[in-house]
Amino acid sequence: MRDVVANIDLSETSVRDLNARLHAVAPDTNDKSFSVLNPNGAHAIAAGLTEALHVGIEGHVGYYCAGMNQEAVVEIHGNAGTGVAENIMSGEVRVHGNASQSAGASGHGGLVVIGGDASARCGISMKGVDIVVGGSVGHMSAFMAQAGYLVVRGDAGHDLGDSIYEAVLYIAGKVESLGSDCVEKDMTDAHKATLTHLLRRAGMDADANGFRRFGSARTLYNFKIDNAGQY
Amino acid sequence: MPDNTDPKDPRLIRGSASFPPDVIGEIQRAAREGIYEIRGFGAKRHVPSFDDLVFLGASMSRYPLEGYREACDTDVTIGGRFAKKPVELKIPITIAGMSFGALGVNAKTSLGRAATEMGTSTTTGDGGMTNEEREASATLIYQVLPSRYGMNPDDLRRADAIEVVVGQGAKPGGGGMLLGLKMNERVAAMRTLPKDIDQRSACRHPDWTGPDDLAIKITELREITDWEKPIYIKIGASRTYYDTMLSIKAGADAIVLDGMQGGTAATQDVFIEHAGIPTLPAVRQAVEALQEMDMHRTVRLIVSGGIRSGADVAKALALGADAVSIGTAALIALNCNAPIHVEDYAALGTEPGSCHHCHTGRCPVGVATQDPDLEARLDVDAATRRVRNYLATMVLEAQTLARACGKSHLLNLEPEDLAALTIEAAAMAGVPLAGTDWIPGKS
Amino acid sequence: MCGIVGLFLKDQALRPNLGAMVSPMLIGMGDRGRDSAGLAVYRDPAPPGSIKMTLRRVDGDEDWENLKVELAAGLGISVSGTEFDDHLLLRAATDAETVRDWLKNNRPEVRVVGAGQKIEIFKKAGRPEDIVARYGLDGLDGSHAVGHTRMATESAVTTQHSHPFSTGLDLCLVHNGSLSNHNRLRRWLMRHDIEFETDNDTEVAAGYITYRMRQGATLEEALEAALVDLDGFYTFAVGTADGFAVLRDPVACKPAVMAETDGWVAMASEFRSIAHLPGANDAHIWEPVPATVYTWGHA
Numbered sequence: 005m006r007d008v009v010a011n012i013d014l015s016e017t018s019v020r021d022l023n024a025r026l027h028a029v030a031p032d033t034n035d036k037s038f039s040v041l042n043p044n045g046a047h048a049i050a051a052g053l054t055e056a057l058h059v060g061i062e063g064h065v066g067y068y069c070a071g072m073n074q075e076a077v078v079e080i081h082g083n084a085g086t087g088v089a090e091n092i093m094s095g096e097v098r099v100h101g102n103a104s105q106s107a108g109a110s111g112h113g114g115l116v117v118i119g120g121d122a123s124a125r126c127g128i129s130m131k132g133v134d135i136v137v138g139g140s141v142g143h144m145s146a147f148m149a150q151a152g153y154l155v156v157r158g159d160a161g162h163d164l165g166d167s168i169y170e171a172v173l174y175i176a177g178k179v180e181s182l183g184s185d186c187v188e189k190d191m192t193d194a195h196k197a198t199l200t201h202l203l204r205r206a207g208m209d210a211d212a213n214g215f216r217r218f219g220s221a222r223t224l225y226n227f228k229i230d231n232a233g234q235y
Numbered sequence: 236m237p238d239n240t241d242p243k244d245p246r247l248i249r250g251s252a253s254f255p256p257d258v259i260g261e262i263q264r265a266a267r268e269g270i271y272e273i274r275g276f277g278a279k280r281h282v283p284s285f286d287d288l289v290f291l292g293a294s295m296s297r298y299p300l301e302g303y304r305e306a307c308d309t310d311v312t313i314g315g316r317f318a319k320k321p322v323e324l325k326i327p328i329t330i331a332g333m334s335f336g337a338l339g340v341n342a343k344t345s346l347g348r349a350a351t352e353m354g355t356s357t358t359t360g361d362g363g364m365t366n367e368e369r370e371a372s373a374t375l376i377y378q379v380l381p382s383r384y385g386m387n388p389d390d391l392r393r394a395d396a397i398e399v400v401v402g403q404g405a406k407p408g409g410g411g412m413l414l415g416l417k418m419n420e421r422v423a424a425m426r427t428l429p430k431d432i433d434q435r436s437a438c439r440h441p442d443w444t445g446p447d448d449l450a451i452k453i454t455e456l457r458e459i460t461d462w463e464k465p466i467y468i469k470i471g472a473s474r475t476y477y478d479t480m481l482s483i484k485a486g487a488d489a490i491v492l493d494g495m496q497g498g499t500a501a502t503q504d505v506f507i508e509h510a511g512i513p514t515l516p517a518v519r520q521a522v523e524a525l526q527e528m529d530m531h532r533t534v535r536l537i538v539s540g541g542i543r544s545g546a547d548v549a550k551a552l553a554l555g556a557d558a559v560s561i562g563t564a565a566l567i568a569l570n571c572n573a574p575i576h577v578e579d580y581a582a583l584g585t586e587p588g589s590c591h592h593c594h595t596g597r598c599p600v601g602v603a604t605q606d607p608d609l610e611a612r613l614d615v616d617a618a619t620r621r622v623r624n625y626l627a628t629m630v631l632e633a634q635t636l637a638r639a640c641g642k643s644h645l646l647n648l649e650p651e652d653l654a655a656l657t658i659e660a661a662a663m664a665g666v667p668l669a670g671t672d673w674i675p676g677k678s
Numbered sequence: 679m680c681g682i683v684g685l686f687l688k689d690q691a692l693r694p695n696l697g698a699m700v701s702p703m704l705i706g707m708g709d710r711g712r713d714s715a716g717l718a719v720y721r722d723p724a725p726p727g728s729i730k731m732t733l734r735r736v737d738g739d740e741d742w743e744n745l746k747v748e749l750a751a752g753l754g755i756s757v758s759g760t761e762f763d764d765h766l767l768l769r770a771a772t773d774a775e776t777v778r779d780w781l782k783n784n785r786p787e788v789r790v791v792g793a794g795q796k797i798e799i800f801k802k803a804g805r806p807e808d809i810v811a812r813y814g815l816d817g818l819d820g821s822h823a824v825g826h827t828r829m830a831t832e833s834a835v836t837t838q839h840s841h842p843f844s845t846g847l848d849l850c851l852v853h854n855g856s857l858s859n860h861n862r863l864r865r866w867l868m869r870h871d872i873e874f875e876t877d878n879d880t881e882v883a884a885g886y887i888t889y890r891m892r893q894g895a896t897l898e899e900a901l902e903a904a905l906v907d908l909d910g911f912y913t914f915a916v917g918t919a920d921g922f923a924v925l926r927d928p929v930a931c932k933p934a935v936m937a938e939t940d941g942w943v944a945m946a947s948e949f950r951s952i953a954h955l956p957g958a959n960d961a962h963i964w965e966p967v968p969a970t971v972y973t974w975g976h977a
Contacts, residue, residue, distance in 0.1 A: 023458050045950030047451050052388055052459030063959055064949050068442070068455040072388040083963055085949055086933060087442035087455075091386050104933070104965060106442040110383035112427070123965050124930055128441040129383055131427040143930070143968060148437055150427045161967075167435055169428060225432040226415055227270055444911065444931035445856065447679035447710040447829050447947075477832050481679070484712070484829055 009035045015042040019049055029055050045085065050078050056095070067104075070097045073114065089116045092133050105142065108135045111152065117206045124161065127154040130171055136206035146173055147183065155202050157210055165218055173218040174199050176210070187221045261504075271505060273412065275593025275603065277405055277498040277541065277563055282513040284496070284541055285550040287660030288653045289669065292639040300638040307634040308644040311558050313535045314396065314465025314488040317457070321488075322374060322396050322465055324558065325354025326630050327645055328548060331493075331539050331562035332378045332398065332469070334360025336413050336422040337500035337593065340367050341613040342569055342602045347371025348615070349622035353630075358398060358560075361411035361436070363425050364390040376467065379456070381437040382411050384426035388459050396489075397456055398467040399449070401478075404497025404540040407471025407511045410436035412501040416596035419605040446481040453486045467491050472517035472540065473510070479524035483534050491560060492521050494540025498563035500603055501594035514540040514551075516663035522555030523665075531555065532646075545632020552633070553648035554664060568625035569618050570600035576612065679829040680841070681707025681947040682852045684915045684922045685955075686822040686974050689941040696721070697818035699955060703944070704806045704815075704825045706951035710854075711827030714840035715809040716801025718850040718917050721820030723795045729774050732791040732799045733766045733781075736838070740788060742766045752780055762813045765791065767798055774847060789838070789875070794848030796821075796919055801840040821976070824917035826852035833878045843884035846891055848919035853880040854947050855932040857910035883908060887916065901925045901971045913966075915945055921975030930968035937961040943974050 012022050022040065029036060040061040043049055050059045051071035061069070064082035073092045080088070083101035092111040099107075102120035109125065111133025118126075118135070124142035127135050132151045140158030147163070149171035159177035166183025173186075174195075182188075196212040203210050250256070264272065293299035300307060314321030330346050337360060348371045350357045356374035359365075363385020364377055377394030379386065391397060402408060413422070413434040423430040443452045453466050465488035470478045472494045482490045494514025499507065518538050525531040538551045539560035551559050563571070574587040579599035583592045593603035601612035637645050640652045654669035655661035661668040662675035672678055683703040687693055696719065704717060724730045733740075742761050746768070750757040753776060759768040770777055774793040781788050792799035800813040806827050810816055826841035833839050842850035860882035864874060872885040886907065890900035897918060904914075904925065913934045916923040924945050926934055937944045939957040946952050949963070966972050 020458070020462070024461060027461060044953035045948060047950075048455040048458040051455050052461075054388070064953065064963070066948060066950055067448075067451050071455050072391070072459050074388060082959070083949065085935075086448070087452075090442045090455075091383060091388070093387055102963065102965075104935070105930075109441040110386060112387065124968070125441065129437065131383070142965075147441075148435070224435065225429065227433050439931070445679045446831070447681065447854070448933070450709065474832065481829070481831060 009037045011039045011041060013041040014044065014046055014049075019046050022049065023051060026050060026053055026057060026059065029057060031055055043082070047085070050076070053078070053095070064101070073097055083120075084118075088118075089114075089133075092116060102139070108133050111135070113152075115205055117208075121158065126156075127152070127171070130154065134202055134205070136202055136208065138206075138208060140177065143180070144183070146171055146186075149173070153198070153202055155199065155206070155215075157208065165220070167224065168218075168220045170220060174202075174212075174215040175218060176215045179216075179218070182218070185221045185224045186218055189217045189219050191215065191217050271503040273414065273501050273594050274504055274507070274591045275498070275500045275502075276507075276591035277496045278508050278511075279591070280508055282495065283515050283657065283659040283663055284513060285515060285547045287515070287657045288550050288655055288664060288666060290549070290553075290636050290640060290652055291654055292636075293641055297641050299641055300643060302635075302638065305638070306643060307638050309630055309634065311535070311646065313467075313537075313557070316465075316488045316533055317462065317486065318396075318465040318488055319461075319463045320395075320465075322356060322376075324356060324374070326626065327552060327558035328353075328542075328626055328629055329355050329376075329537065329558060329560045330357040330565050331491075331497075331560040332358035332360045332376070332400070332403075333500070333562055333566075334362035334411070334413075335365045335368065336360070336362035336417060336426065336605075337603060338566075339601065339604050339610045339613070340365065341610050341615050341618065342566070343368045344371045345569060345613070345615050345618035345622060346565055347375075348619040349626060350374070352619070352623045353626045355626070356395065359390075359394075361400075362413075362422060363387075364394070365425075369393060378469070380411065381440045382426075383441065384411075384428075391456065391460055391464075394464060396465040396467060397460070398469050398491060399453065399456070400469045401449075402471035402473075402493075403469065403499065404471045404493030404495050404511050404514070405499035406502045406506040407473045408438060409502065409506055409510075410438040412436065412499075412594075414501055414594050414596070417594075417605050422605060446485045450485040465489060467537070469493065471495075471497070471510075472512045472514065475512070475517045475520040476524045479521040479536075480528060483525070483528050483530050487534055489535040489537055489557075490521065491537045491539065492517055492556075493560075494518075494538070496541030497539055498566075499593075513663070514538060514542075515660060518551055518554045518556055519663065519665045525555070532557065545629040545634075546636060548629055549633040549636040549645065549648060550653065552645050553652050554650055554666075557646065564625070565622060566602055568622045569602050570613060570621070571598075571602050573600055575600065679710065679831055679856070680852075680854045681710035681827040681951070682841075682854045682913060682915050682945070683707060683825045683947075683951050684823070684852075684917070684924070684945040686922055686943045687820075687941065688943065690821075692941055693721075693821055694819045696820040696823060697814075697816045699942075700823040700825060701810045701816040702954050703946060703951040704827060705810060706954075707825075707827040707947060708806045710947060711829040712805055713830045713835040714801065714803040714828045714837060715806035715826065716799065716828075716840045716842050716852075717809070717813075717815055717823055717825040718792060718797055718799045718842045718844075719815070719818050719820045719823045720796040720848070720917065720919065721798065721818060724769055728769060728771045729777065729793060730795065730798065731768045731770070731774060731777055731793040732797070733768055733788050734764055734791055734837070736787050736789055738787070739764070740766070740785070745785060745788070748784065749777070749780060752784065753777075762800060764802070765800055765813065790844070792842075792844040792850060794919060797844070797848045797850065797917070799842055799844060799850060801826075801842065802837045803835055803840065822917065822922060824850055824852055824915050824922055831856055831879075833876060836876075839876045839878045839881075841880055842917065843878075843881050845884040845888040845916075848917075849887070849891075849897075850917040851880065851884040851887060852915050853883055853912055854934075855910060855912035855927070857883065857908055857912065859909040863907065879910070883912070883914065897923055898971050898973060905969055913947070918975070921973060923971060923973040924966050925971050926966050926968045928969040934966050935963065936966055936972070937963045 089097035121139035143161035165186030495511030
């Protein structure tokens with residue numbers, strides 16, 4: 005539990021003023037905890053943070069909350085709109101409710117935790133972020149996923165990992181269908197250890213034994229005549 | 236037996252307009268390889284262009300400006316609509332987005348230094364920003380593409396403007412492409428891809444589709460950069476009139492419009508040749524949309540796709556553009572298609588003047604390659620000088636034409652300074668056919 | 679490109695507040711579409727044998743009093759109507775076709791915006807807050823409403839091009855997205871007796887639903903058929919006499935948020951437009967799954 009330093013009420017303050025204030029926090033200050041009230045679905049809340057702040061948001065946010073996050077810990081006590089933590093570089097973004105589509109899109113690092121369900125395109129184009137979803141993910145999740153881990157305790161929708169590169173997917177529930185070049189792979193003790201660590205970081209109590217691993221078959225890495233149907 | 240003492244009876248050797256040798260060759264190649272042909276360079280076929288427009292120089296009713304002290308100014312500022320720190324250009328010619336990956340370090344560095352000398356900007360491409368380019372270019376535009384390779388907020392913040400790429404003229408609706416030979420360790424690391432693979436890229440952005448959601452994305456980019464930087468939207472020319480309106484509605488400070496002649500380092504030939512409309516009609520449509528929305532000169536229009544000379548620059552500005560951007564032409568100034576290392580062109584099956592083999596990574600002059608031995612052939616100082624000279628020449632050429640039309644600023648050129656040499660050009664540019672009052676469809 | 683909203687009141691006690699609840703939803707989507715806005719409200723049913731029709735002129739002012747008098751005399755029926763700025767909400771003791779025929783012959787510049795037992799449609803070029811004020815939308819009661827704010831993509835910004843498009847009696851459609859095969863489909867539908875006023879893609883979707891339902895399909899069947907025959911990107915909200923339906927295309931790039939409490943079901947392009955509704959923060963909130971028809975209605 006942190007001492008909350010500042011309450012910022014978005015029914016009285018603009019998102020611009022909120023973000024300007026968060027961007028202006030000096031690296032050497034101790035006053036780094038914020039609580040954002042009445043988000044009411046506003047967009048780009050806490051986007052572009054660069055310092056190790058703690059930002060708690062009380063309610064539902066719109067698109068691109070914590071977009072391009074660096075270092076900060078952002079917690080959304082509600083649901084998130086499209087593109088939560090898009091292009092996250094480091095730090096953590098936790099959504100206690102559900103996330104809309106493209107959660108963690110093109111994320112490069114850090115951790116994104118969705119307590120409930122994520123929608124379509126969870127982890128699309130991910131480039132190193134780790135995403136842990138307590139519920140299910142929608143169709144086209146991990147589309148063109150290049151690096152990082154996607155962990156899903158629930159089910160995955162159609163076309164999981166379509167055109168996937170080197171990201172690794174751990175799914176506990178059922179997978180509606182697999183995308184181009186995405187295949188099930190074996191689960192060794194090493195994989196289970198990695199998965200256990202991810203679940204622990206996410207604060208989730210789950211048994212790695214219940215998961216399956218998916219990744220790239222790597223048949224699309226160089227253009228070949230006989231794979232034309234996959235394109 | 237026919238009495239045929241002339242072995243080359245022309246009746247027996249008739250070419251086909253539908254199936255000329257290059258089409259026959261392509262069908263045979265497709266039959267062998269089972270996949271589309273990928274190549275570099277823009278559309279090679281003839282399309283109506285600025286060549287079909289001419290300027291009406293001074294005469295009895297209009298008076299020219301002298302050179303030297305009777306100034307013809309060339310500056311343009313981009314970003315006045317929303318940005319705290321607009322981009323100031325000394326000349327209305329910028330260097331278009333080309334990726335590090337498609338081009339090598341030496342090429343990007345030379346372009347950057349030349350642009351800096353001339354007081355203009357360069358643009359990153361589908362691979363992210365390198366330190367070399369940021370150091371070489373005093374003004375650097377940072378592209379946000381569907382792939383998001385290398386995207387990061389630090390680069391957003393150290394850029395001078397941000398360009399959201401919806402499409403490019405060579406392939407409106409297509410994503411980026413880089414083949415395995417050019418996916419070396421450094422390029423692969425920047426793009427978070429395995430080395431040596433053929434890159435597959437998305438054609439849509441991962442977290443928005445459509446101008447209504449783009450407007451929200453642009454707001455996010457502004458929030459991340461504290462509303463400092465101008466935001467450009469780049470589109471390939473297709474439904475330009477609507478695209479321009481929608482870009483304005485989405486919140487752009489500038490629109491970068493790339494006609495079908497626009498270049499590429501690697502795209503399917505069918506895409507290059509058969510999608511997109513030429514730059515000539517696209518400029519006119521974009522300006523119409525800007526004027527209808529009363530945003531002309533507020534939201535800036537930067538036009539690219541086959542800009543080759545100061546005449547093209549002046550004509551684009553006369554039609555209402557605020558600036559132009561060069562890609563292919565800048566590479567040619569670097570040495571693309573120069574008649575040197577001719578044996579290496581031959582090894583690719585081509586020759587100087589015809590080479591479009593950027594996709595192979597075997598660029599004979601060291602421009603569109605990652606191979607260190609080939610790159611060494613591009614001397615940065617000499618290449619910088621060449622690009623600088625070329626930009627300076629284009630500016631002088633444009634000023635010459637503008638002064639002849641009595642203009643003290645290049646942006647004072649207008650459509651009425653032009654006449655068209657063909658009916659197509661008249662219709663496309665909205666400029667009368669020379670010697671007549673006729674604009675097909677309008678008068 | 680656009681914003682769409684829908685609100686269905688499960689709790690009858692909320693009906694007097696329908697307009698007050700749905701107007702901020704519409705205004706909230708104003709950033710997604712500044713060109714025009716429209717709202718279809720379901721309220722105050724006409725008695726059997728009577729019809730309600732929302733009328734407006736294409737351009738200029740109409741003498742509505744005169745029109746009512748002539749219509750009543752011409753058809754020998756009782757006619758009444760309320761003016762809402764440039765719209766007339768007409769009630770006539772006959773069927774819709776009869777009134778349409780009379781209008782074609784006597785007032786060709788007057789357009790039927792919507793017709794049915796319950797539907798009233800108000801739409802105009804302009805910002806949603808202006809449309810709300812102009813037609814007093816926030817004061818209306820009713821059981822449900824479907825609305826739209828428009829960012830015109832490929833067709834003109836005019837009132838005629840605005841949504842909701844009325845597809846049949848008590849039916850209307852709003853759309854966020856962009857269809858890609860509507861031109862050929864429009865020509866086919868025209869050969870099958872569907873009339874169009876604009877080159878708008880949404881009007882084609884509306885006409886398609888009408889066509890299917892004329893062929894005997896239920897709304898659900900018509901929307902299932904739309905998944906096959908329409909190409910492109912869309913979130914549709916369809917208003918019916920007793921409720922509304924939502925459908926997303928199989929690729930589902932365009933947004934859609936649903937929320938439900940004991941009192942209401944709401945749908946919007948962004949959560950922002952739902953946030954102010956009573957109990958929104960604790961509502962069951964979810965996103966409709968692609969290529970799946972969702973319907974809500976009164977029993």
